[in-house]
Amino acid sequence: MTFEVFHKDGNARTGVLHTVHGDVETPVFAPVATNATVRFVPHVFLHDMGYRMILSNTFHLLLKPGEDVIRSFGGLHRFMSWSGAILTDSGGFQVFSLPHRKITDEGVEFRSPIDGSLIFLTPERATEFQELLGSDIAMVLDVCMNPYEAEDEIWRSVDRTLKWAVRCKEVHTRSDQALFGIVQGGISEKLRQYSAEETVRIGFDGYAVGGLSVGETIEETLAMLDVVLPILPEDKPRYFMGLGTPELILESVERGIDIFDCVYPTRVGRHGTAMTWTGRLNVKSAVYRMDPRPVDEKCDCYTCKNFSRGYIHHLFNRKEALGMILLSIHNLYFMNQFVRKIRDAIQEGRFQDFKQEFLSSTSLEVSK
Ligand SMILES: [Zn+2]
Structure with a gap:
């Protein structure tokens, strides 16, 4: 190497x-x-x-x-x-x-x-x-x-x-x-x-x-x-x-x-927490029961392109493995996009701006 x-x-x-x-x-x-x-x-x-x-x-x-x-x-x-x-x-x-x-x-x-x-x-x-x-x-x-x-x-x-x-x-x-x-x-x-x-x-x-x-x-x-x-x-x-x-x-x-x-992204995913560009979102919360939006509206992963918060909420409610699969996929997608954006920011000499933007946009948790 x-x-x-x-x-x-x-x-x-x-x-x-x-x-x-x-x-x-x-x-x-x-x-x-x-x-x-x-x-x-x-x-x-x-x-x-x-x-x-x-x-x-x-x-x-x-x-x-x-x-x-x-x-x-x-x-x-x-x-x-x-x-x-x-x-x-x-x-x-x-x-x-x-x-x-x-x-x-x-x-x-x-x-x-x-x-x-x-x-x-x-x-x-x-x-x-x-x-x-x-x-x-x-x-x-x-x-x-x-x-x-x-x-x-x-x-x-x-x-x-x-x-x-x-x-x-x-x-x-x-x-x-x-x-x-x-x-x-x-x-x-x-x-x-x-x-x-x-x-x-x-x-x-x-x-x-x-x-x-x-x-x-x-x-x-x-x-x-x-x-x-x-x-x-x-x-x-x-x-x-x-x-x-x-x-x-x-x-x-x-x-x-x-x-x-x-293990953080997959572990929290298996417990119903999605990592998003606006903070962490717990799909098990009852507020998402009828929510037709994807887990993260800024994400284009397999999960977000195809499934709603309401459906994933239901999967977790019924303890279906697919819920854990879908959130593990989303969280890993998020992490890879996150480090990719870090690399782009360093390359373009704007790492500090990226860091401050990220921290201010995710400072509020989406839901408990
Ligand atoms: Zn996603």
């Missing part, structure tokens, strides 16, 4: 990731395909909407279908029939969210939430499995911490993440797969700075900011980006892991982030 920066507007930038599975324009939002599927959205819709990269979760794929199945299919692209680029996380975030996991310098031991079997994930195993998956971008195994943990605990997680990053790099062999380092450090400026400097010193194809957008305040998130981003090399892609709300994407792009992923 190679990366080119095309335009800069302040610190915001557009570029392209060249992968063996095609080019991906940045800033990019990658939908999350946890179990090798973006829930409720067939691949053809993703492709037609313009998505060229998705994210899949190493942790989930390691549990099911497991290494033997992925090996027999010759990798994740063939297994799930996705021809675009794939980004895989390392499993760190999910493992550290489990209640009973044991971390040592060697790795992390946990019980499979599916069948209770004991699994030992090491930096080597996380890297080897991502090579088996054949993702275009792989991540190092990192130690994720609650940002409000005591500073010596956060310090230990930063130190361990750096040692594990070295081990991941040592066993990584695939030249057609990029390996990204991950900056940790909770909400400590000092630790974030140290983590960023040392990760850059090890040297990776790209850099991710991890362990943020996990419950800290927006001010704390942005303060950490302000510390980390100036340390990361200009010519490498930068990825904010797990961030997918439009407001924070704008703030992060402004500071120089290129890649985002999040």
